Amino acid sequence: MAATVTTAILIMTGIGLIFGVVLAVAWRFLRVEEDPRLDQLEEMLPGTNCGACGTPGCRAFAQALLNGEAVPASCTVSSPAEIKRIAERLGVDAGSVERRVARLHCGGGKGLAVDAAQYLGLSSCRAAALVNGGGRACNWGCLGLADCEEACTFDAISMNRLNLPEVDPDRCTACNDCVEICPKDLFTLEPVGQPLVVACNSPLTGPDARSGCAVACDACGRCVSDAPEGVLAMKDGLPVVLDPERTTADAIWRCPTGAIQWLSPQTRSQPEKEPAEVS
Amino acid sequence: MMQAVAGFRHGVHPREHKTATNGIAVERMPFVDTYTIPLSQHIGAPSLCLVQPGQLVVRGQMIAAPNGFISTAQHAPVTGEVTAVERRPHPTGDMVETVVIETDPYDDQHIRAVPPNTTDLVQAVQNAGIVGLGGAAFPSHVKLTLPEGKHAEFVIINGCECEPYLTCDHRLMLEQAEDVVDGLRLIMNQLGAEQGYIGIEENKGDAVDMMIDLTLYMEDIHIVPLKVKYPQGAEKMLIDAVLKREVPVGKLPIDIEVVSYNVGSTAAMAQLVKNGIPLVERIVTVTGPAVGKPRNLIVPVGTPIREVLDYCDTDYGSMQQLVLGGPMMGQAQKDLDAPVIKGTSGLLALDECTVARCAELPCIRCGRCLEACPMFLNPSRLAQMVRAGWVEELTGAHQTNCFECGACSYVCPSHIPLVQLMRLGKAMIREEQKKRPA
Numbered sequence: 001m002a003a004t005v006t007t008a009i010l011i012m013t014g015i016g017l018i019f020g021v022v023l024a025v026a027w028r029f030l031r032v033e034e035d036p037r038l039d040q041l042e043e044m045l046p047g048t049n050c051g052a053c054g055t056p057g058c059r060a061f062a063q064a065l066l067n068g069e070a071v072p073a074s075c076t077v078s079s080p081a082e083i084k085r086i087a088e089r090l091g092v093d094a095g096s097v098e099r100r101v102a103r104l105h106c107g108g109g110k111g112l113a114v115d116a117a118q119y120l121g122l123s124s125c126r127a128a129a130l131v132n133g134g135g136r137a138c139n140w141g142c143l144g145l146a147d148c149e150e151a152c153t154f155d156a157i158s159m160n161r162l163n164l165p166e167v168d169p170d171r172c173t174a175c176n177d178c179v180e181i182c183p184k185d186l187f188t189l190e191p192v193g194q195p196l197v198v199a200c201n202s203p204l205t206g207p208d209a210r211s212g213c214a215v216a217c218d219a220c221g222r223c224v225s226d227a228p229e230g231v232l233a234m235k236d237g238l239p240v241v242l243d244p245e246r247t248t249a250d251a252i253w254r255c256p257t258g259a260i261q262w263l264s265p266q267t268r269s270q271p272e273k274e275p276a277e278v279s
Numbered sequence: 280m281m282q283a284v285a286g287f288r289h290g291v292h293p294r295e296h297k298t299a300t301n302g303i304a305v306e307r308m309p310f311v312d313t314y315t316i317p318l319s320q321h322i323g324a325p326s327l328c329l330v331q332p333g334q335l336v337v338r339g340q341m342i343a344a345p346n347g348f349i350s351t352a353q354h355a356p357v358t359g360e361v362t363a364v365e366r367r368p369h370p371t372g373d374m375v376e377t378v379v380i381e382t383d384p385y386d387d388q389h390i391r392a393v394p395p396n397t398t399d400l401v402q403a404v405q406n407a408g409i410v411g412l413g414g415a416a417f418p419s420h421v422k423l424t425l426p427e428g429k430h431a432e433f434v435i436i437n438g439c440e441c442e443p444y445l446t447c448d449h450r451l452m453l454e455q456a457e458d459v460v461d462g463l464r465l466i467m468n469q470l471g472a473e474q475g476y477i478g479i480e481e482n483k484g485d486a487v488d489m490m491i492d493l494t495l496y497m498e499d500i501h502i503v504p505l506k507v508k509y510p511q512g513a514e515k516m517l518i519d520a521v522l523k524r525e526v527p528v529g530k531l532p533i534d535i536e537v538v539s540y541n542v543g544s545t546a547a548m549a550q551l552v553k554n555g556i557p558l559v560e561r562i563v564t565v566t567g568p569a570v571g572k573p574r575n576l577i578v579p580v581g582t583p584i585r586e587v588l589d590y591c592d593t594d595y596g597s598m599q600q601l602v603l604g605g606p607m608m609g610q611a612q613k614d615l616d617a618p619v620i621k622g623t624s625g626l627l628a629l630d631e632c633t634v635a636r637c638a639e640l641p642c643i644r645c646g647r648c649l650e651a652c653p654m655f656l657n658p659s660r661l662a663q664m665v666r667a668g669w670v671e672e673l674t675g676a677h678q679t680n681c682f683e684c685g686a687c688s689y690v691c692p693s694h695i696p697l698v699q700l701m702r703l704g705k706a707m708i709r710e711e712q713k714k715r716p717a
Binding site for chain 1: 371700
């Protein structure tokens with residue numbers, strides 16, 4: 001009995017020792033040299049893996065920083081102080097990246113966009129969009145079922161009283177999640193300092209556009225003629241900002257529907273002019 | 280002698296609701312003032328518009344040409360004037376390029392057609408704009424062309440019509456039985472197929488009898504009565520029931536030497552060869568509790584849905600939901616100005632009592648959806664994966680095999696919108712695949 005136990009212990013110990021030696025040798029000769037700063041940098045990064053910097057995660061971004069392929073400021077989630085620490089640790093310039101935020105290109109909220117039918121199914125914009133394009137008369141507008149709010153990792157999107165998603169520019173890191181999730185492709189990433197927003201996505205013009213929504217762009221072209229030359233242009237029934245540097249509030253004052261908005265400088269999120277309620 | 284009736288495993292038995300329309304002869308709908316013909320009524324590239332506003336067109340004239348091989352032509356459903364070519368509502372909910380034709384009120388609307396040169400049947404079918412009339416609207420000529428190295432042994436004509444309420448295929452088989460058989464013969468000749476089958480659900484006994492009478496002396500054409508079960512009319516279920524062959528995952532019926540056609544498309548091909556008539560109209564079942572005079576109508580393609588409903592005395596006040604197609608797979612429609620297109624098999628106007636408004640409850644793991652799924656999937660588990668956004672797991676679980684028949688949603692005692700989740704899941708997989716190569 002004792003002999004059996006002793007043999008078992010000896011065999012197991014022997015196997016353990018052999019594998020230990022193999023591992024030790026492998027560690028000695030086969031290991032991959034990794035920059036010790038990689039782990040440190042990853043520690044300093046927020047660890048959200050949001051992808052806003054353009055790499056597939058924080059570790060990949062740390063590697064890109066070490067390779068000099070990215071500047072610390074590309075991380076839109078870290079605070080300026082943290083970016084400064086990272087830059088100091090690496091001994092490079094923090095660099096500067098134009099801060100961008102997600103902007104919604106639809107103003108057709110509750111009571112403004114006409115409902116052609118009542119949608120009763122699964123409460124998800126993507127599911128609703130597959131059923132005859134959703135219940136709204138306008139086929140290009142926000143369905144208001146908050147897929148973007150759910151997708152936002154940073155709680156930057158909340159549904160407002162018009163049941164439209166509102167982006168908090170302080171929390172938004174331009175990670176692109178809402179842009180990808182929206183079935184109507186209503187979000188784009190825009191420079192935070194550019195307050196002129198086209199709040200309509202409908203290619204329809206004239207009465208066709210207005211019949212479906214009180215805040216539809218009917219492509220009258222007043223904004224284009226009021227804006228400084230070359231700033232706005234009409235394309236597929238919608239104004240397009242060509243020169244974000246030179247936008248002025250002149251463009252919005254004669255808009256008959258409020259489909260083009262100038263965001264107030266305090267919040268950069270609330271429209272200055274309230275859209276007219278539908279009668 | 281009792282003969283075992285062929286069928287498939289799993290599936291559901293919804294109430295049929297067919298008696299309102301299946302005994303009434305098909306009627307031709309009078310011409311209305313305006314027709315809107317979308318350039319995209321089929322799977323594949325939209326047709327190329329050949330007409331301009333102001334141009335006069337004759338009924339049956341080609342107004343849009345096929346744009347590529349997987350595309351088909353469109354024809355003027357009436358003699359009249361093209362008033363616009365612009366974006367108009369389409370039954371998919373989208374706005375698509377559409378030819379608008381104002382009917383000439385003084386014309387006799389006689390169709391002037393010449394039978395085509397049948398040496399190139401594929402070309403003739405493509406130019407006649409014939410697509411699968413069962414609902415998917417896949418261009419018929421594509422299936423008439425055998426891929427390199429493939430052989431078609433069997434042709435199956437789908438006369439199941441397993442969707443509740445719909446009876447358009449049933450009436451067509453009774454009233455155009457010869458066209459169906461001739462069309463089948465035509466397809467068999469074109470493909471060099473040895474055996475032809477017409478699969479008909481048993482609840483259409485008169486159609487079965489009529490077809491058997493017609494094909495009594497044809498040794499290579501067989502009439503197969505099928506079990507009344509949903510979704511018997513789905514291509515894979517039909518092939519399984521008729522031939523006991525299974526289409527492998529990710530393969531097409533042609534890979535197991537089978538080609539299948541809807542009865543409507545088959546009859547349309549026979550009409551084309553016999554009389555040269557392109558696909559300018561189709562039989563549509565207009566039914567449902569909110570319709571005053573339910574019936575089957577021959578409706579020109581492009582007729583606004585509102586006009587068809589008006590003609591059948593629809594009570595708009597009690598109508599709660601309008602479904603294009605059958606209640607199981609049909610699409611709810613929000614815009615009554617959209618036209619009837621080639622794939623529209625039925626207009627189903629449901630009222631308060633027939634539209635389900637049940638609150639969703641938690642899954643109780645009863646397993647009924649597993650027993651219902653004809654593709655042997657696990658809808659309950661897949662639905663959880665869709666909610667969690669696990670696209671890779673969905674692909675691994677062969678979620679794309681789901682063809683959205685709706686059997687799972689039909690049996691779910693917790694009213695979980697399973698088929699909608701399946702559709703969402705398939706959309707998620709499609710998007711993921713689009714992203715990948717980049």
